[in-house]
Amino acid sequence: MISRRNVIKSIGLGSGLLFSSNLIQASPKVTESEFRYCLNTSTIMGQKPGLKGYLEIAAKAGYDGVELWIRDLQEYIEAGNSVNSLRMLIRDHGLTFENAIGFAPWMVDDASKRKAGFEQMEREMGLLADLDCHRVAAPAFGVDAPLDLFQAGERYKNLLDLGRKIGVMPQLEFWGAFPHFYHLGQVLMVAAVADDKDARILPDVYHLFRGGSGYEGLKMLSGNLIEVFHMNDFVMHIPREEQQDKDRVYPGDGGAPMQQIIGDLKAMGGRKVLSLELFNPDYWQQDALTVAKTGLEKMKSLVTNVVGT
Template sequence: MAETGSTTSTFFTSLSLGALGFDPGFSTVVDLATEFGFDAVEPDLRHLRTLSEQELAKLPDQLADRGLRWGVAGVPVDLSAEAATFAKQLVELEAHAATLAAAGVTRAGTWIRPMSDTLTYRRNFARWVERVALVDEVLAAAGIRFGLEYVGPKTMWSTERYPFVHTLAEVRELLAAVGSSNVGVILDSFHWYTSGETADDIRQLSASQVISVDLNDAPAGLERDEQQDLSRMLPGATGVIDLASFVGALRDIGYAGPVKVEPFNAELRELPVRDAVARTAEALRAVL
């Protein structure tokens, strides 16, 4: 079987079937991750909420028995939502964070909506600083690190009146304004590419500032500014993105966290789930 985890001592590969476009259930995810040599699985909060405290406590050992650990969980809070919605989700987050912590999950993240029709950059920035700090307070108390993923394609951030954070440099400014060592960045090679960034931009980060990594390639035949956020390729599929430089920079800073694939690829979604996982494992192995 493909053993993606054996390719590097720095990263650990994480299987996220949701990111591949499948939802076969948690036990199937664990079976497939084991079969194809992944090191980790993405926590499924919906599944975790169905378990008792005793069942949650047993999960880390059960995963370890299969050679697995946890990757990064999603944060069920929309930081761009209207105030009332955000406030409600923030209240609910404490229970969600407790569930994740009880299962041994230590990383969670969300994405930054890179535009607004109503908020200027400065107003949006101030709101994000405040809201990230509030979410982080809950997650940090539960022992969970918080990652923010920027979205790079111009075809997305230019679609509303006011562009917002969509580059690594801007994320670093946001992190500095929040001022919490518990908050970091989720790096996606696709967003790194569409933002026109280089390996040296990654080397400006410390290893502790990187919470999780997504490895994707980009479709061929499009200019950088024509790339669409929801149309990507498996790592190394086209060579449009210089993944060797991306991965090399992560090695240089000593990153030692999860690496997953999130291609939003229609062709991959049409495959049987086992075949899709096999292709993903093969692509990761080749790139890493």
């Protein structure tokens, strides 16, 4: 059990709120970030290309890796395909399985539901390990009341312990429109309470805007806290509180300060996976390969403008 007294002492509430070194920079950085490019298959899920189609499109478009949804993996296997054949299929397309998207209720207050959520996570992590994927998104799915962030931190610590045992590490995710876990400050609190060297968060351009976090907080984070960063943008003509996932646009096509965001990610150090995650129904009406290529070109252009060639 993690005591509140120890957490308060560790984050230095009496001396300027200094988080642990995994969260906030304490010294100048020596190396800058390296970027890899990833396709989250939500971007083209409306075209329904199927799992093989997702991989073929991502490879043809020129991505380094993919973020796949666990439900798609399960459907593929339930259709009679083997886990080994799927692992080889990903490898044969020259892709890295960077992260998986799942929805296990591991953070909820209800003990029986939480137990089921951890059991679901364990099964899904086992599948991902067999597919050579070593990360999984860990959102606050199923939470239906205000969170005690200390308790949430303890649960995240337990989830990290489970991940280490299996070899698949949970990336703590927050959703900007979710009423109970929507702000960068909340996710940093939970990560700090976990007090674990393997704590990681999964930010998103849209969610940082939608939840009111803004982008200045990224300057406070050290490189190893972020491994995957969801890329997209928000539109200017819809009020922030009314924007939805479907309103996301290509990175650089909206109002986000993309040069600042890329610059801060670059300055952090460490390897960063920039993953294009869109749910735009207008893009779903277009050719999937064209959409995937367009998104990759826009991400690479943004990085080139900041980092250079």
